[in-house]
């Protein structure tokens with residue numbers, strides 16, 4: 001008996017494999033594999049989450065009104081055009097399910113976030129990768145890859161796992177060339193970490209074009225990954241579509257309360273940002289001095305090429321010392337590893353582990 005068949009495309013999906021979180025025999029490994037905020041959530045957000053537990057028997061506000069109002073006030077945006085989701089992942093899936101289907105193409109850059117091909121295939125559409133230049137989205141290649149079958153483009157800006165970003169001028173150029181029937185999703189998961197004058201998450205493009213959506217997450221600088229909370233700023237017609245297809249109570253109440261409290265805790269935000277600003281250059285410098293190629297990053301992680309060593313050997317060695325970093329095979333970058341900016345102790349532990357790796361390998365070479 002064959003049993004029921006899933007929809008076309010579903011069995012072509014490679015399930016997403018998240019960063020490792022455990023090391024056998026080590027109680028508290030340094031977790032530098034999932035781009036989380038190492039300082040943890042705002043205590044005020046955690047308190048709000050716990051407080052909401054007293055009302056677990058109540059359905060949440062299906063319209064996420066208080067959260068949308070808080071985001072709107074925080075960002076200077078119309079709450080009516082904000083749609084919240086169970087992580088931005090849910091919003092990617094809802095957008096793709098609404099705007100792409102069988103026979104359609106969904107573009108993303110060669111080393112783009114791996115959630116995009118998953119949502120494309122789930123919708124029955126074909127994910128198409130576009131080559132990058134120097135580990136950065138190539139706008140000309142992207143424009144050239146648009147065909148009459150292209151329905152959507154996903155761009156993480158900054159991009160995970162490369163850490164590179166696209167400037168305002170580059171996205172302007174893309175939008176001028178893009179047919180308005182093609183939906184551009186700008187995934188701004190790491191936007192809060194970026195300090196570049198030629199960068200913006202891009203809300204003004206949502207106001208100017210009918211085919212641009214910007215997504216955000218509470219999983220990164222706001223440190224609420226476990227609560228699963230994301231939001232999209234949309235043109236009115238797209239917000240209307242998302243509000244039709246999303247589940248009536250797609251975001252849970254404790255997560256919404258935590259999100260509202262996290263937005264209000266500007267001090268925790270500033271401390272988190274300052275931590276990243278201090279330790280990303282520190283790690284970059286240490287790894288460069290050890291002889292590795294560190295790709296320029298504007299986010300809370302670094303992509304590092306460990307040539308001439310085998311990246312997997314480095315990863316397993318530092319894992320044996322209790323430090324978890326992310327392998328990059330599935331992103332087509334087998335010589336690289338991605339390292340999240342952790343706490344000071346975690347980063348020092350990592351550098352010591354890499355030095356021990358080098359010492360072991362170099363002394364072996366001399367034998």
Ligand SMILES: Cc1ncc(COP(=O)(O)O)c(C=O)c1O
Nearest residue numbers: 087088089156160189217219230
């Ligand atoms: C580029 C990018 N977008 C989105 C996400 C996921 O966000 P969320 O936790 O809101 O689903 C991640 C998480 O790693 C990411 O790297």
